[in-house]
Amino acid sequence: MTQDSTKNTQDTQQMQPMRYQLRNRYVFDGKLGMTTGLHIGGGKVTLSYTDSPVVQTPEGLPFIPGSSFKGTLRSTIEKIVASLPADLGLHSCGLPAEEMPPELESCPTAHQKEIADARSKDSKALEKVRKDLCQTCQLFGSPFAASRITVNDLYLINDEWSGTTQIRDGVAIDRDSETAKSGAKYDFEVVPSTTVFRLHLVIENATEQDLQLISIGLSEFVSGFSGVGGFRSRGLGACILKDLQIRYMELTDAERKQRLQRYLLRKKDGQDDGLDLIDAQDFFDKHISLLFEPHSRNQ
Numbered sequence: 001m002t003q004d005s006t007k008n009t010q011d012t013q014q015m016q017p018m019r020y021q022l023r024n025r026y027v028f029d030g031k032l033g034m035t036t037g038l039h040i041g042g043g044k045v046t047l048s049y050t051d052s053p054v055v056q057t058p059e060g061l062p063f064i065p066g067s068s069f070k071g072t073l074r075s076t077i078e079k080i081v082a083s084l085p086a087d088l089g090l091h092s093c094g095l096p097a098e099e100m101p102p103e104l105e106s107c108p109t110a111h112q113k114e115i116a117d118a119r120s121k122d123s124k125a126l127e128k129v130r131k132d133l134c135q136t137c138q139l140f141g142s143p144f145a146a147s148r149i150t151v152n153d154l155y156l157i158n159d160e161w162s163g164t165t166q167i168r169d170g171v172a173i174d175r176d177s178e179t180a181k182s183g184a185k186y187d188f189e190v191v192p193s194t195t196v197f198r199l200h201l202v203i204e205n206a207t208e209q210d211l212q213l214i215s216i217g218l219s220e221f222v223s224g225f226s227g228v229g230g231f232r233s234r235g236l237g238a239c240i241l242k243d244l245q246i247r248y249m250e251l252t253d254a255e256r257k258q259r260l261q262r263y264l265l266r267k268k269d270g271q272d273d274g275l276d277l278i279d280a281q282d283f284f285d286k287h288i289s290l291l292f293e294p295h296s297r298n299q
């Protein structure tokens with residue numbers, strides 16, 4: 001073993017507590033109510049009465065996979081971030097390459113191939129790549145960095161489910177002529193409107209930019225301007241986020257010990273989980289105002 005490799009191990013050990021240390025935790029809970037039917041494919045086709053069943057739990061209840069909600073939340077955020085003036089400091093690389101302004105091409109997710117080549121030559125490359133990621137990639141994850149947000153699968157809220165799904169007819173369209181293919185009918189299963197799902201998502205070690213992004217995204221859902229699932233152009237998947245509750249814990253250096261003690265000694269009756277409650281509208285107002293404040297930018 002050379003001296004160099006020993007030194008590297010020590011460096012890594014010293015860096016790890018910083019990267020893995022919990023600095024804050026934000027928990028978002030709400031009810032996602034469908035205002036139109038919902039279709040999220042992925043169910044079993046073989047034993048089904050329809051060409052395209054909705055995804056269901058083993059008990060046969062429809063649900064929204066967390067990954068599916070995370071994807072739609074990310075694209076909702078990307079749509080707004082793409083329209084923000086570049087000097088606000090929020091960037092998102094989730095645009096088709098030809099629409100991407102040149103300053104966004106710096107996000108490594110957009111050119112993974114070159115970076116993979118560079119990494120094989122330089123062990124420090126990954127560190128630099130992480131720093132260059134756009135804010136959306138930092139929050140939602142990229143091949144170069146783990147996601148800071150986790151979204152649970154969204155299950156039905158008890159008593160808010162009619163117990164039946166509907167089958168709708170569609171007509172397969174011939175891509176070349178854009179007319180109905182003769183005899184090419186298909187049908188798909190739809191979860192009826194008024195169905196309500198429980199949303200639970202957590203962000204750990206959030207930066208101020210992460211909190212701005214999540215404020216932008218969730219407030220779009222609160223206003224009913226986003227959707228989930230497939231066939232959105234046919235009016236499916238419209239939804240509204242209600243009863244949003246935001247709880248958090250900030251572990252600043254000065255108060256880390258006391259704050260952690262209070263958190264870990266939380267009462268066991270389930271009433272107090274040791275997190276602080278903040279009104280959702282106040283939370284959105286605070287972080288969206290910070291985005292537009294010139295002095296707050298640190299990236």
Ligand SMILES: [Zn+2]
Binds near residue numbers: 109
């Ligand atoms: Zn990116």
